[in-house]
Amino acid sequence: MREYAADWEALKRTDPEVAQAIAGELDRERTTLRLIASENYASPAVLAALASTMNNKYAEGYPGRRYYGGCRWVDVTEQLAIDRAKELFGADHANVQPHAGAQANMAVFGAFLEPRSDDKVLGLVLPHGGHLTHGSPVNVSGMWFNFVGYEVDRETEQVDMDGIEDLAKQHRPKVILAGFTAYPRTIDFAAFRRIADEVGAMLWVDASHFIGLSAAGVYPNPVQFADVVTFTTHKTLRGPRGAIIACREEHAKAIDKAVFPMMQGGPLEHVIAAKAVALKEAMRPEFKEYAARTVRMARALGDGLAEEGLRIISGGTDSHLVLADLRPLDITGKEAEVVCDEVGIALNKNGIPFDPMPPLNPSGIRVGTPGPATLGMDEPEGKEIASIIGEVLRHPQDDDVKARARQRVTDLVSRFPAYA
Numbered sequence: 001m002r003e004y005a006a007d008w009e010a011l012k013r014t015d016p017e018v019a020q021a022i023a024g025e026l027d028r029e030r031t032t033l034r035l036i037a038s039e040n041y042a043s044p045a046v047l048a049a050l051a052s053t054m055n056n057k058y059a060e061g062y063p064g065r066r067y068y069g070g071c072r073w074v075d076v077t078e079q080l081a082i083d084r085a086k087e088l089f090g091a092d093h094a095n096v097q098p099h100a101g102a103q104a105n106m107a108v109f110g111a112f113l114e115p116r117s118d119d120k121v122l123g124l125v126l127p128h129g130g131h132l133t134h135g136s137p138v139n140v141s142g143m144w145f146n147f148v149g150y151e152v153d154r155e156t157e158q159v160d161m162d163g164i165e166d167l168a169k170q171h172r173p174k175v176i177l178a179g180f181t182a183y184p185r186t187i188d189f190a191a192f193r194r195i196a197d198e199v200g201a202m203l204w205v206d207a208s209h210f211i212g213l214s215a216a217g218v219y220p221n222p223v224q225f226a227d228v229v230t231f232t233t234h235k236t237l238r239g240p241r242g243a244i245i246a247c248r249e250e251h252a253k254a255i256d257k258a259v260f261p262m263m264q265g266g267p268l269e270h271v272i273a274a275k276a277v278a279l280k281e282a283m284r285p286e287f288k289e290y291a292a293r294t295v296r297m298a299r300a301l302g303d304g305l306a307e308e309g310l311r312i313i314s315g316g317t318d319s320h321l322v323l324a325d326l327r328p329l330d331i332t333g334k335e336a337e338v339v340c341d342e343v344g345i346a347l348n349k350n351g352i353p354f355d356p357m358p359p360l361n362p363s364g365i366r367v368g369t370p371g372p373a374t375l376g377m378d379e380p381e382g383k384e385i386a387s388i389i390g391e392v393l394r395h396p397q398d399d400d401v402k403a404r405a406r407q408r409v410t411d412l413v414s415r416f417p418a419y420a
Contacts, residue, residue: 046239051270093249096276099268106133107245108228108245150164157314211232212294213294299316350364
């Protein structure tokens with residue numbers, strides 16, 4: 001069988017502007033310390049699947065049940081992705097077609113809730129670590145569906161299960177939503193399951209951030225507890241940009257119908273092929289090593305930032321991300337994001353629980369270690385990175401400090417090159 005490889009020279013001849021931008025992004029990823037908690041480095045094998053002729057196939061429907069002919073090979077790759085997702089997480093059913101996490105979450109709404117009805121969803125509020133699609137008033141989830149928000153405890157800055165139980169008994173929600181985008185601690189899925197059963201609710205977990213850690217056994221696996229689990233494939237799972245829905249068999253038909261034809265049309269079969277590759281990679285021993293390294297490094301980074309004078313939200317982390325309060329250093333999240341970018345560190349400003357500052361200029365930052373851990377970084381590098389961040393945040397206007405920090409970043413990334 002003759003293989004086809006993406007032709008870089010053809011791209012440069014056809015569209016030099018796009019080729020230059022892609023080359024620039026590769027250079028940025030090679031020269032920048034990437035601490036965005038929702039980013040990672042997809043493997044060359046995943047990228048090869050993305051740049052394949054699977055892109056050319058239109059395949060509405062599901063394997064063996066398509067509305068187009070010629071689906072022999074996309075059926076193979078999509079079924080591989082389905083089977084591997086079920087095996088990796090112990091799921092009854094998996095739908096691998098959602099284009100992104102937001103589309104996966106909308107499919108859950110479509111499967112189980114009526115817009116603008118009395119059906120209630122209990123979910124963590126955005127300022128305390130939730131997600132836009134978890135009921136934010138500026139998102140369709142909050143515009144069309146009836147959310148009751150819960151918060152973290154003011155003292156511990158961790159999810160208050162007693163408070164959630166009280167709210168569940170008071171409001172009797174149809175769905176209880178766990179899983180967050182800016183929450184560093186382990187989630188007690190068994191407790192969420194117990195509360196859901198007590199009030200007759202479905203349990204939905206959005207595992208987008210930590211699902212790769214769950215696959216490796218270094219973070220609890222929500223699939224064994226939840227009715228339905230949505231997750232993206234490009235964060236800790238280290239795959240292509242996209243999403244998957246895992247659910248119990250009793251919900252399989254409703255989920256599949258909600259993804260297609262309710263929410264989406266033709267699936268992105270090149271992305272699904274890349275999902276299959278990523279899921280196979282996640283079954284390997286080296287993936288478990290990467291995931292354990294991710295958590296170790298995050299804890300070392302958090303401890304180091306605390307030594308530099310930042311206040312670590314909830315006192316630490318059990319996952320791949322750290323939330324830090326910058327107020328002890330008298331600098332805002334927006335300012336920190338900018339000055340760190342100047343020295344080659346990519347992180348994001350982030351609100352903290354009970355933040356007195358506005359979302360666009362919050363009191364905190366969020367840092368994550370999936371990308372650095374993929375490159376092989378570990379606890380020593382976590383401490384080193386914390387030292388660099390601390391130095392520039394204490395002296396954000398000092399050009400000499402920033403020049404030294406930039407050189408330290410350059411030295412660090414050169415020891416752990418991306419796509420070498």
